[in-house]
Amino acid sequence: MRIAALRGPERFEVEEAPVPVPRPDEVVVRVVASGVCASELEPWVDGPPTGEVRYPGHEVSGVVTEVGSDVTTLAAGARVGVWVTERGFAEYVAVRAAYCFPAGDGPLDLALAEPIACAVNAVEAADVRLGDDVVVIGAGFMGNLVQRLAALRGPRRLVVADARGDALERARRLGATDVVDVTADDLAARVRALTGGRGADVTFECTGTQRALTACGDTTRMSGTIAVVGYHQGAERTLPLAFWNWMAFRLVNAHFRDLAVIMRGMEVGMRLHAAGRLPTDDLVSHRFPLDDVNKAFATLRDKPPGFVKAVITFPEVE
Numbered sequence: 001m002r003i004a005a006l007r008g009p010e011r012f013e014v015e016e017a018p019v020p021v022p023r024p025d026e027v028v029v030r031v032v033a034s035g036v037c038a039s040e041l042e043p044w045v046d047g048p049p050t051g052e053v054r055y056p057g058h059e060v061s062g063v064v065t066e067v068g069s070d071v072t073t074l075a076a077g078a079r080v081g082v083w084v085t086e087r088g089f090a091e092y093v094a095v096r097a098a099y100c101f102p103a104g105d106g107p108l109d110l111a112l113a114e115p116i117a118c119a120v121n122a123v124e125a126a127d128v129r130l131g132d133d134v135v136v137i138g139a140g141f142m143g144n145l146v147q148r149l150a151a152l153r154g155p156r157r158l159v160v161a162d163a164r165g166d167a168l169e170r171a172r173r174l175g176a177t178d179v180v181d182v183t184a185d186d187l188a189a190r191v192r193a194l195t196g197g198r199g200a201d202v203t204f205e206c207t208g209t210q211r212a213l214t215a216c217g218d219t220t221r222m223s224g225t226i227a228v229v230g231y232h233q234g235a236e237r238t239l240p241l242a243f244w245n246w247m248a249f250r251l252v253n254a255h256f257r258d259l260a261v262i263m264r265g266m267e268v269g270m271r272l273h274a275a276g277r278l279p280t281d282d283l284v285s286h287r288f289p290l291d292d293v294n295k296a297f298a299t300l301r302d303k304p305p306g307f308v309k310a311v312i313t314f315p316e317v318e
């Protein structure tokens, strides 16, 4: 089979490797789609330490081809979204059967279980309540997922902010009650106007930038919740913690490392997705074959107009 190996800065090489053999509690999945994650961008730009090789790719969906001797819950042919931590940019991957979740009958390139799980856990941890006023800063892929899931919780206002016109148009199509172009409008003032001067009950930071993080303190009401969903890499971030403390904000660090939490988010998210309650068809904007994996990462880096999410896809033979 073929697998993408990261061998240098911005340099994946597609190489041959044996198809994995499942351990007793594992299955082998023929990969149909593997999402390109923002968290993998820096490692791609920098490359691995000299002389080392990395095999990234963790947003995998596909079809089970082989099951280990102890596996009773899955059979060959099952369509699944799975939890893997690496080796996802490959034609086949071995994964514990317990980490596979039914993907339903829809296109598998839309059943990206791992980011869906993150968004589910973020919305659950932030605990959006019926009638809440919610702000989502950042209308990229994660922001869109968070927006859709927050909408399922029945907010009053669902305000989405971004600097890109196409992203705001999409946010509106996805059901935002209000969109704010932060290049032209004062977000905090708009939120105050929309909430009777009070501020949002919950603000989701979905960009991973200092600017958006800082803005959360100005959009959230006293004793409201700030959920940090964006992946903050690179330089240190600073918070006006004295002010945030005085405002009695509840801070939710919506980055999940506990396996049980991730699994539960995946189960809930795939249940919603497979039932059509969490559509993602307008969120996967770019598809690339494995040979173009570097191009896929460059597209994530450059974010051309209309970009939401890049996915490596493998021809589905069924």
Ligand SMILES: [Zn+2]
Pocket (backbone or CB within 6 Å): 037, 038, 039, 058, 059, 114, 115
């Ligand atoms: Zn990811």
